[in-house]
Amino acid sequence: MPSPETHIFDVFIIGAGISGIGCACHLARELPEKTWAILEAREDLGGTWDLFKYPGIRSDSDLHTFSYGFKPWASPNAIASAGEIMSYLRDAADEYGVSDKINYRHQVVSADWDSHTGLWTLGVQGPCGLIQAKCRWVFSATGYYDYEAAFRPEFSGESSFEGDVIHPQFWPENYEYAGKRIAIIGSGATAVTLLPAMASEAAHVTQIQRTPAYIYPLPKQDGLAKVLKSFLTPKQAHAVVRWKNTRLQRYFYLFCQRFPKPARRLIRKANAKRLPKNYPIDTHFNPPYNPWDQRLCAAPDGDFFEAIRRGRASIMTGDIDEFEAKGVRMKSGELVIADTVVVATGLKLKMLGGIPLAVDGELVDVPSCLVFRGMMLSDVPNFAFAVGYTNSSWTLKVDILCKYLCKLMSAMDDQRKTTCVAKAPAATQETRPLLDFAAGYVRRSIKELPKQGADYPWEMTLDYMADLKSLRNRSVLDPALTLSTAEVTNHLIGAEAA
CATH class of the missing domain: 3.50.50.60 (FAD/NAD(P)-binding domain)
Structure with a gap:
């Protein structure tokens, strides 16, 4: 060249x-x-x-x-x-x-x-x-x-925290979190990805969110793609599944935009089905905005909800007051105990x-x-x-x-x-x-x-x-x-x- x-x-x-x-x-x-x-x-x-x-x-x-x-x-x-x-x-x-x-x-x-x-x-x-x-x-x-830079708000008392504070954009190589108590600050796609991924090895993961986001379970594998690949060429199967999924994406987006109340009920039902019985869904899964006013977060095979159902993870909704030596103090007075805080606060x-x-x-x-x-x-x-x-x-x-x-x-x-x-x-x-x-x-x-x-x-x-x-x-x-x-x-x- x-x-x-x-x-x-x-x-x-x-x-x-x-x-x-x-x-x-x-x-x-x-x-x-x-x-x-x-x-x-x-x-x-x-x-x-x-x-x-x-x-x-x-x-x-x-x-x-x-x-x-x-x-x-x-x-x-x-x-x-x-x-x-x-x-x-x-x-x-x-x-x-x-x-x-x-x-x-x-x-x-x-x-x-x-x-x-x-x-x-x-x-x-x-x-x-x-x-x-x-x-x-x-x-x-x-x-x-x-x-080179991420959105990283400063929290009161950060210097007093005895553990590690990490932004996902600058994740340390080979960082060891097994057995640690993890607090993830944020409610976007990064937080929704991190929680189930870390919950498998961490002692416990707590997501701290100021306001909830819409999270929708999606199958990790496409059923139609699996069927089509058995009798179509890869190019043909790809074209059919791509055609199907582009339309599903568009129609679901339009449904959310034009009928926000039914869309909210649909998402709520899908969440409740995968959460423990009597879970406080109105506290942790009830965003103050309509579906698709912000991007929906995907949970492949419902992994986010599975981590909560198994007791490996939990959610804390509310405003942060300050960091303390052993974790994050909420304005409600509750302390989220943590060895590591991940600030998934955005880009x-x-x-x-x-x-x-x-x-x-x-x-x-x-x-x-x-x-x-x-x-x-x-x-x-x-x-x-x-x-x-x-x-x-x-x-x-x-x-x-x-x-x-x-x-x-x-x-x-x-x-x-x-x-x-x-x-x-x-x-x-x-x-x-x-x-x-x-x-x-x-x-x-x-x-x-x-x-x-x-x-x-x-x-x-x-x-x-x-x-x-x-x-x-x-x-x-x-x-x-x-x-x-x-x-x-x-x-x-x-x-x-x-």
Whole structure:
């Protein structure tokens, strides 16, 4: 593979997580003539799945939809561990020739567009120092989490606690918790994953939550997938199960949104069925918001409830007063005794990996940009990014975005154009944050996000089936897009340049 600093690439993909690997596979499959490379700041692929090392780390979505549409999910587990997901990503990268095009320990620190040449110049901090790398398109696959920092509130009296305090994002390697009393502060997907995983070895696990969350039991394995694999090819079985699960996800989301009271009763019934008799469900499993106002947490095979039923875990709902030497004191006066406190208090957002963008020397104010088709910033040429669904599997959206990007680049080649800009509508329209979602990590970072408009193509859609129909039926060259040809690179369209 040519060096990033000596070659002009058609596309640089920033990040080798599930979005970056997916984009690379789409380029390899659909635009084999294009030159591209991945710039990855870390020492391995996987992104989130390589970063997090806490006990039980797993998907919160079924892998028949969280995997790629073009590569069947082979494991019998629909809710899968980080290890299984990493193996799947490595297989995909090897199968489509991506592995050899990943530049590890290459962190992009700046991105500057030059309209005269029609090229991006990336400042890249590599193993040998700062280099400059040039390309025609940038695809940011950095997700929206800050890998270096997490949301970590300080609690009164922490210094007096005699045990360990750990944030899941920075889990110590080989941390020994067997036989210890564990307190987990938080009620999101991380806490719901940690509790049953640690309960099997810990003396006891107590989840401390200020307010409850919705937790729904899901089968770890997909029954239909098991049946179909006995008489269909892996590709056929994957397609059928993916079709079924995308619709189940969507219909359940719509049911929760349109009929919140029946949805609440359904979830409550599923919880009560798996909890001990006369359990105080109204105290610990009765969120103050409607289902899917925040993301539901999955409990594969009801493992979360099983740990409580067996007496290995318990829940404490209420506000924390302070830490003490032996545990966490609640404002109710109760003391949660603990040897280790895990602060699963959430993540911080960092859009586009925190990389400053500039167009012709002028810094881009990302929060003021509108987002075109969920993937391009208004008035920023030849730049796309990946943000998945918040109400469904992340990768479903990424697949749609990457397919559209390939179609767009192909259409530009057909017209001998080198530059594509999404122009925001001149008339002022209603806007809202890109992630219009009530989760705490979103609300804390709302001012850092670009904006979406009120309707197509500026709306951040959350419906996979509608997005798929749009990809098939709407024109690739939307009227909001302006295409042009840069003078200097006119003769290099579709060709490599040394």
